[in-house]
Amino acid sequence: MALIEVQNLSKSYGEFKAVDDVSFTVNKGEILGFLGPNGAGKTTTMRILTGYLPATSGTARVAGFDVFNDSMDVRRHIGYLPEAPPVYLDMTVGTYLDFVARIKGVPAEKRASSVDEAMEKTNITDKRDQIIKRLSRGYKQRVGLSQALVHDPDVIILDEPTIGLDPKQIIEVRHLIKGLAGTHTIILSTHILPEVSMTCDRVVIINKGKIAAEGTPQNLTSQLEGGQKVHIEARAPEAGLRTALDQVQGITNVQIEPAAGSQNLSITLETARGVDVRNEVAARIVQSGWQLFELRGVSLSLEDIFLELTTDDAQHAEKPAA
């Protein structure tokens, strides 16, 4: 069941299109990663979903409610952590969370326990009476996370949740997010790529307001695995090697360098989509009487995909597969 449905969403500021015809869905219990460079439109999209900004065109529905027409209902169902945690510096953690619980509509009798639970989940219970101004950045971030959880919302939207945290805290937060999946539906935006592969069920890559790719982290890698690389170490004459490789269909690029510390050559091949040239190349090298020391395929990491999709190369802009 799709808990979040975004269709042809656009947001323009005058001539500038911050969000350009974006469509995606998030199913109940899923964690969706929103990946993109700075200024791609991630924050703007999130702000539209949370009811902060109105869209220029298109629709968005959360938990069945339209974000524009039923804004109040949508807000009741969403917990939101913006890029900078929206905390009041002069309040104590406990007072702040109590305030947020109130304005999110948590009934009076459940307020105290909700606040306690939210603090436990983010491990800030010992900071209850601390004035927020005095907290470290990491703790402020955790308070921000806490306020997104305090009313136990169906949908949680997190804008760069691990920013400013130290490695230990980052692991804790990722663990927390993974733990919330299933019972909660989550959208998180980030430009920390490993985070996406580690925590997200699905990924949407957004660039310049448009969706560049969509799918599970594995799908995305295999989708573009056609742009696979093959690494070879061999002892052979360069010219002869190049001629031999020219005859292999499907190779789009050949790079030859001397291998460090030996007389061998280090060769990197790029191939077209869906073509596996390893067998043929190995056969040719051996049949030509040359020595083959190493042959391996190098898979594209999400980082490669991301860079490829978000560089200004029209050739590489892909539309998501159905």
Place this chain on the structure above:
Amino acid sequence: MRNLWAIYRKEMGHYFVSPIAYIFIGIFLALSAFFFNLFLSSAITQQQQAAFEGMQMGMMQNFDVPSAVVRATFGLLSTFALFFTPMLTMGVYAEERKRGTMELLMTSPISEIEIVLGKYLASLTLWIIMFLPTALGLTYMFVHSEPIPPWRMLLAAYAGILLLGGAFLALGTFISSLTENQLIAAVFTFAAFLVLWVVDAGANADGGFGTVRQYLSVIHRYDDFSRGILDTSAVIYYLSFIVFFVFLTVRSVDSMRWRRA
């Protein structure tokens, strides 16, 4: 309503956590006490003088001390309102926007009216806390006057300062909602008050224009209150003024959704 209360509580908390509120209240009290004392002694002196002159001339001359003191005190309080209210309002929205907490409020199931009213009522409460202690001295004076003047006089005066302060707060809050910078909000609020004051200063001029300005003058209408007169048209004027600027503030808050780049 519950949301309004939550916002109100939060705002009151903000005021009393910083030392600024305490300092302001302290200065306000000290100054009003000092001047009250001054006005009272001056009025008593004038009364004695009048009585003395009366005796010399062979007739009774009365000098209404309570009235004089009330007028002078509340005249002073109106000047205080001019200076203190911008300080109360300058940060109300500017600070939230700067800190990003406005985004929290606007993505929560709480209406703009609740936000605006919650904040406004908190600033009004603070204003009341500031001027109410003056009632101690004035009541004492009333009780010990011979004869005891009508309480209506005092009530009218307090109603006036409440409405005047309320009007200034409404205007100041609206200006605060237009910017992210507290100082700019304060400066523009002072400027706006200055304009009001100028309108008032010219309001004594005769002719059609003068009458119009008199009518519009926020400060001019206050005079009657400090004289102990409760003029319903003035009350309605102030309430309209307040409602108008509170309404504008609600619109302004809503427009925050459309503003940033």
